Amino acid sequence: MDIIKALEGAKTKDELEDLGIEHLGVDVDKRKAKEVMRSELLAEAEDQAGVEAPAPTPEKPQAKPVGRMARNKTTGRVMPWTAAMANYSHMEEV
Numbered sequence: 001m002d003i004i005k006a007l008e009g010a011k012t013k014d015e016l017e018d019l020g021i022e023h024l025g026v027d028v029d030k031r032k033a034k035e036v037m038r039s040e041l042l043a044e045a046e047d048q049a050g051v052e053a054p055a056p057t058p059e060k061p062q063a064k065p066v067g068r069m070a071r072n073k074t075t076g077r078v079m080p081w082t083a084a085m086a087n088y089s090h091m092e093e094v
Helices: 002-009 013-024 034-049 083-087
Strands: 069-072 078-080 091-093
Touching (some): 002 034, 013 034, 083 091
Antiparallel strands (some): 069 078, 069 091
16 A cells, blocks of 8 residues: 555656556556556556556436426427427427
C-alpha cells in the first residue's frame, strides 16, 4: 500500500515513471497525460497487491411517467403532458 501513496503523491511524470519501473516493473508511456499515467500505475499496483477495485454500481432504469402523455406530431417524441402543450398545434395528447 506504500507504493499507492507514493503514486498518489508523485508530482511529475518522471517520478511516476521511476516508481513504475522500480516498484511495479512497468514502463509507462510518458506521452500520456500525467493523470492517465497515474491511474494506470495505480491500477497495476492494486492488481499486484490483490486489491479489487469497487464494482461499478448498475444504473437504475428511468421510471416511465405515469399519467397523461403528449406526442410531437412532427418528430414523434413522446413526453409527459402539461397544460401549456394544449396551446401548441404540433402537440397532441396520447
